Amino acid sequence: MQLLTNTHTFPYTFEETIVAVWQKYPNDMSEHVKCIDILDRKYNKEEKKITTHRLITCQQKIPTWLQYIIGKELTKSKVLEISELDYKNKQFSLKSLNITGGKFLKVYEEVVYKPNMAGNTTEFKQNAYILGNTNFNKINSKIEDWSISRFNFNAARGKKGFESILELLFGTRENN
Structure with missing residues (x-):
């Protein structure tokens, strides 16, 4: 198993950032995200919490060697x-x-x-745990390495796409 961690400070308030999260897709930088379906949403008035379940459909190219292991049909994932x-x-x-x-x-x-302590920017932290799940350690390692590379690529593009949504909604701002 491998762990990836990303952090970033967005120069937008917490409220602005959350509004943009719900508008993140589609965007030109995250073309692998094909569809998002809301399965369930509940509001707890006393705790002031909204819980949402979504099904995200992605499609992306995978290397030929990986297609032989997992099959071509898994280029589309849920x-x-x-x-x-x-x-x-x-x-x-x-x-x-x-x-x-x-x-x-x-x-x-x-x-x-x-929100950060000053309240005018938003802190972002992402942890991803990636685990090759076959009976062969060498194949697991190779699957994990490719997945980490792809995850980092998608995360970088996703961040750019999200920033473009923030700018579209709230204007351009610079990180301090």
């Missing part, structure tokens, strides 16, 4: 995402897990958005 907006404590967390291809690869991702 991811279950559960998010919780805790407005009382000013935190937005998302947890996701792939629900296709799990017998070959498991990807578990946690993302947290929080």
